[in-house]
Amino acid sequence: MTELRARLAEIADLDDVASLLAWDQQTMMPAGGAQARAEQRATLGRITHERLACDDLARLLAELEPYEQGLEAGCDEASLLRVTRRDHERARRVPSDLHTAMALAAASAIPVWVEARARSDFALLRPHLERQLELRRRYVDCFEDFSEPYDVLLADFEDGLDTAAARSALEALRRGLEPLLGELRERAGAVADDCLRGHFPIDGQRRLSKRVLGQLGFDAGSWRLDQTVHPFAANPAEGDVRITTRYDERDLASALFSAIHEFGHGLYDAHIPHAYRRSPLGRIGASMSLHESQSRLWENFVGRSPEFWQWATPVLRDALGPAAPRADAETLYRAVNKVSPSLIRVEADEVTYNLHVILRFELEQELLAGTLAVAELPEAWNARMRSDLGVDVPDDARGVLQDVHWASGAFGYFPTYALGNLVAAQLWKRLHAQLPDIGAQIADGDFAPLRAWLGENLHRHGRRQTLRETLARLTGSSALDPEPYLRYLRTKLGDVYGL
Amino acid sequence: MTELRARLAEIADLDDVASLLAWDQQTMMPAGGAQARAEQRATLGRITHERLACDDLARLLAELEPYEQGLEAGCDEASLLRVTRRDHERARRVPSDLHTAMALAAASAIPVWVEARARSDFALLRPHLERQLELRRRYVDCFEDFSEPYDVLLADFEDGLDTAAARSALEALRRGLEPLLGELRERAGAVADDCLRGHFPIDGQRRLSKRVLGQLGFDAGSWRLDQTVHPFAANPAEGDVRITTRYDERDLASALFSAIHEFGHGLYDAHIPHAYRRSPLGRIGASMSLHESQSRLWENFVGRSPEFWQWATPVLRDALGPAAPRADAETLYRAVNKVSPSLIRVEADEVTYNLHVILRFELEQELLAGTLAVAELPEAWNARMRSDLGVDVPDDARGVLQDVHWASGAFGYFPTYALGNLVAAQLWKRLHAQLPDIGAQIADGDFAPLRAWLGENLHRHGRRQTLRETLARLTGSSALDPEPYLRYLRTKLGDVYGL
Numbered sequence: 001m002t003e004l005r006a007r008l009a010e011i012a013d014l015d016d017v018a019s020l021l022a023w024d025q026q027t028m029m030p031a032g033g034a035q036a037r038a039e040q041r042a043t044l045g046r047i048t049h050e051r052l053a054c055d056d057l058a059r060l061l062a063e064l065e066p067y068e069q070g071l072e073a074g075c076d077e078a079s080l081l082r083v084t085r086r087d088h089e090r091a092r093r094v095p096s097d098l099h100t101a102m103a104l105a106a107a108s109a110i111p112v113w114v115e116a117r118a119r120s121d122f123a124l125l126r127p128h129l130e131r132q133l134e135l136r137r138r139y140v141d142c143f144e145d146f147s148e149p150y151d152v153l154l155a156d157f158e159d160g161l162d163t164a165a166a167r168s169a170l171e172a173l174r175r176g177l178e179p180l181l182g183e184l185r186e187r188a189g190a191v192a193d194d195c196l197r198g199h200f201p202i203d204g205q206r207r208l209s210k211r212v213l214g215q216l217g218f219d220a221g222s223w224r225l226d227q228t229v230h231p232f233a234a235n236p237a238e239g240d241v242r243i244t245t246r247y248d249e250r251d252l253a254s255a256l257f258s259a260i261h262e263f264g265h266g267l268y269d270a271h272i273p274h275a276y277r278r279s280p281l282g283r284i285g286a287s288m289s290l291h292e293s294q295s296r297l298w299e300n301f302v303g304r305s306p307e308f309w310q311w312a313t314p315v316l317r318d319a320l321g322p323a324a325p326r327a328d329a330e331t332l333y334r335a336v337n338k339v340s341p342s343l344i345r346v347e348a349d350e351v352t353y354n355l356h357v358i359l360r361f362e363l364e365q366e367l368l369a370g371t372l373a374v375a376e377l378p379e380a381w382n383a384r385m386r387s388d389l390g391v392d393v394p395d396d397a398r399g400v401l402q403d404v405h406w407a408s409g410a411f412g413y414f415p416t417y418a419l420g421n422l423v424a425a426q427l428w429k430r431l432h433a434q435l436p437d438i439g440a441q442i443a444d445g446d447f448a449p450l451r452a453w454l455g456e457n458l459h460r461h462g463r464r465q466t467l468r469e470t471l472a473r474l475t476g477s478s479a480l481d482p483e484p485y486l487r488y489l490r491t492k493l494g495d496v497y498g499l
Numbered sequence: 500m501t502e503l504r505a506r507l508a509e510i511a512d513l514d515d516v517a518s519l520l521a522w523d524q525q526t527m528m529p530a531g532g533a534q535a536r537a538e539q540r541a542t543l544g545r546i547t548h549e550r551l552a553c554d555d556l557a558r559l560l561a562e563l564e565p566y567e568q569g570l571e572a573g574c575d576e577a578s579l580l581r582v583t584r585r586d587h588e589r590a591r592r593v594p595s596d597l598h599t600a601m602a603l604a605a606a607s608a609i610p611v612w613v614e615a616r617a618r619s620d621f622a623l624l625r626p627h628l629e630r631q632l633e634l635r636r637r638y639v640d641c642f643e644d645f646s647e648p649y650d651v652l653l654a655d656f657e658d659g660l661d662t663a664a665a666r667s668a669l670e671a672l673r674r675g676l677e678p679l680l681g682e683l684r685e686r687a688g689a690v691a692d693d694c695l696r697g698h699f700p701i702d703g704q705r706r707l708s709k710r711v712l713g714q715l716g717f718d719a720g721s722w723r724l725d726q727t728v729h730p731f732a733a734n735p736a737e738g739d740v741r742i743t744t745r746y747d748e749r750d751l752a753s754a755l756f757s758a759i760h761e762f763g764h765g766l767y768d769a770h771i772p773h774a775y776r777r778s779p780l781g782r783i784g785a786s787m788s789l790h791e792s793q794s795r796l797w798e799n800f801v802g803r804s805p806e807f808w809q810w811a812t813p814v815l816r817d818a819l820g821p822a823a824p825r826a827d828a829e830t831l832y833r834a835v836n837k838v839s840p841s842l843i844r845v846e847a848d849e850v851t852y853n854l855h856v857i858l859r860f861e862l863e864q865e866l867l868a869g870t871l872a873v874a875e876l877p878e879a880w881n882a883r884m885r886s887d888l889g890v891d892v893p894d895d896a897r898g899v900l901q902d903v904h905w906a907s908g909a910f911g912y913f914p915t916y917a918l919g920n921l922v923a924a925q926l927w928k929r930l931h932a933q934l935p936d937i938g939a940q941i942a943d944g945d946f947a948p949l950r951a952w953l954g955e956n957l958h959r960h961g962r963r964q965t966l967r968e969t970l971a972r973l974t975g976s977s978a979l980d981p982e983p984y985l986r987y988l989r990t991k992l993g994d995v996y997g998l
Contacts, residue, residue: 009538020523029736030740034738237528239529239531239533241529
């Protein structure tokens with residue numbers, strides 16, 4: 001076990017260093033470093049993959065089998081061995097050449113995506129997407145024992161969930177959302193968000209984000225907040241949580257909600273127990289749905305609640321000074337909950353966000369299966385945007401080119417965004433039962449009980465349990481259940497829209 | 500050769516990533532990340548050392564011997580094989596355990612040094628220095644074929660120079676400096692630097708540094724300038740040069756000269772040819788004297804020249820606005836050349852700087868030999884400061900605790916600072932002969948010819964030649980000659996002080 005732990009600590013260090021390289025690239029790196037940085041990331045990825053797949057680790061795991069059988073199920077050592085075996089076996093199936101080819105394909109496709117999106121020129125990106133799909137099919141071919149090829153890709157972002165289960169949950173979600181969206185369309189004029197539009201200087205917005213984050217639990221001794229084109233969270237080491245947001249002078253809500261969203265990710269990272277650090281038990285990204293549940297819980301269940309705006313409205317006035325809107329807490333609360341189908345996923349409201357995700361989830365399955373050709377993707381995208389959201393896509397930049405995921409090869413990632421919403425609601429239901437005063441606490445700006453509950457019930461478990469095991473422990477069932485989420489949306493939007 | 504190049508590219512990538520980790524730690528990292536970052540750096544160092552020392556590399560180098568013998572001496576492939584063999588053989592002598600112990604000793608001693616310096620408490624640091632010396636003695640014991648133990652440490656920072664040669668050059672330097680310093684002492688009142696003291700807002704100083712750097716050759720597409728406690732330069736990838744400076748509102752010169760100094764390092768890095776990147780031929784830190792010659796050439800030979808101040812004085816007035824001193828170019832030029840023995844090396848004038856370095860060089864040889872005990876170090880330090888510089892040390896914070904080098908284990912580094920001065924003067928003499936209009940060009944703010952000369956004659960050679968080979972190529976002799984440097988100082992200070 002000592003040798004195993006030492007090897008796993010090195011692998012965890014390399015993963016954390018890779019996370020720093022990615023953070024730096026998006027926040028600090030001069031543009032001139034892009035090519036060399038891609039090579040560094042490929043090198044680091046190759047070394048990490050080799051160490052995870054190596055014969056020495058295979059031998060160690062084989063030697064430890066008798067010891068493992070004597071361990072109590074679910075204890076830390078048993079969990080460590082289980083997740084190590086899983087990561088090792090998955091890595092071992094993938095030849096180093098293919099692993100490197102995937103890293104290099106992403107590095108070369110991402111700048112092309114940037115240009116293609118800027119020029120709204122899908123043809124530029126098309127050969128790169130075709131190459132990515134070819135590589136992903138070769139990747140799938142490395143595996144056995146799956147029901148459908150997409151299972152293999154999904155497993156990289158969600159340990160222990162197959163496509164059928166994700167599909168079933170997301171289809172139930174869509175069935176539940178459609179009538180709600182119909183009702184909201186009829187009441188479209190009932191909510192205005194004018195108070196969020198205007199001119200809000202970035203200094204004031206930054207002050208607002210920092211004050212809100214400070215109250216939520218952002219501590220300058222171990223956190224940073226920076227500005228990037230695409231907000232994200234990174235955790236390049238224990239005690240070092242970095243989140244970013246982006247500012248739009250014409251929009252009061254965008255930077256704040258991005259900051260709160262990334263805070264949710266960051267808090268999960270910040271709460272990984274020291275004992276799980278430098279080990280795969282700290283790699284909580286193994287369930288992106290759980291990770292996303294945390295960002296969306298803070299962004300939506302907290303940040304878009306009426307109680308939050310009772311607390312935040314005076315904070316906002318103070319931070320923005322004369323630039324603050326004159327709206328009261330109730331008006332702001334209603335404005336941030338306005339539902340309105342639109343083109344861009346990351347700017348979507350809480351309801352239609354899920355439809356954006358389901359559309360991608362379904363299209364990427366067709367792409368992988370080959371039933372949809374890359375050349376036909378823009379047309380398919382636009383048709384789905386019309387049928388699912390009722391929106392006409394004016395150009396590919398605001399359509400199929402808006403997200404980086406496919407260019408970077410991350411097929412299988414999208415469903416975790418919407419699953420995160422379901423999981424957030426399942427957790428919220430449970431925590432609400434155990435913290436009946438949570439609303440009043442939020443209205444007082446007291447987020448400590450919520451932080452403590454999440455830390456105790458989810459965060460401190462690291463990667464000890466899968467998503468399903470976590471749901472079973474906290475809700476009594478391992479099922480992904482869309483009902484709590486649908487009920488939450490219906491209750492809140494019923495209140496906001498007077499349904 | 501293809502396999503060798505692939506392996507060396509990985510090692511170079513790991514070195515560059517290590518440089519990013521160090522940069523990030525000093526500029527961006529929240530304090531909470533310090534412990535985990537130390538582990539990451541140790542892990543990366545261990546992996547790099549293993550790859551450099553590994554049997555596969557030994558086998559490859561052995562297989563390539565016949566091929567190497569057929570190569571033209573000094574061609575790129577021959578140079579690549581020579582430096583690879585050197586790095587490999589040095590790494591192979593050092594057991595991985597000792598390498599890790601040295602990395603961890605540095606990681607644990609540096610925070611203690613920070614505290615010891617803050618509290619001016621040498622006793623805190625003493626056991627760490629003793630441990631460092633013990634490890635360095637074990638390190639020396641890994642080697643054979645040296646004249647004195649210090650040779651082994653020096654070789655890590657200066658390939659191909661032994662202690663005797665460094666000692667001989669630095670003793671000649673001291674002999675030359677002593678009479679000059681005596682004359683300057685008698686004329687101490689002849690130069691005033693009041694114009695550099697006052698209140699100079701940091702925004703204006705930052706604007707000044709950026710304008711000057713922009714003219715020297717800093718380009719925002721591939722450079723960054725940040726603020727740190729200790730200025731430094733880093734080059735974490737091709738196309739990515741990062742320098743730092745520090746601002747003191749009461750001092751007009753400090754930030755500007757630090758920025759110019761680090762620019763000199765950065766330009767050397769920026770000019771490493773693409774073909775030498777991702778290979779040990781790009782590791783120009785193998786001669787720290789050459790590297791330091793570049794920073795000191797820009798800082799002193801350019802930045803403290805009368806011609807520079809002809810160009811820079813209006814720039815300074817414009818950048819600082821009403822906060823600018825009313826001094827003219829001549830007054831500023833004289834002020835930045837004031838000589839006055841003081842306590843702190845990094846704040847020392849051009850003359851006494853060398854005495855600070857020689858003092859450290861001699862004390863660290865005694866420490867390594869054991870003729871000076873760590874416990875007696877502060878007393879020895881203070882005695883030398885009195886005898887060499889005529890300065891009384893009021894406390895260890897401003898004495899033996901001022902530099903991080905020994906706490907970090909970098910014994911053998913100091914002499915390269917003063918040797919860099921000698922080398923800068925030897926290069927400057929040569930370039931002045933080839934660029935007779937350099938003074939007029941500097942006065943015009945035209946630094947392109949100087950950049951081009953350095954690029955062509957030094958930078959583009961990367962690590963193809965050692966310090967001595969470089970000197971032989973450019974000056975006709977491989978000797979470290981203090982005469983050009985002494986003549987440069989005597990001429991300039993004769994002018995400034997009216998000697």
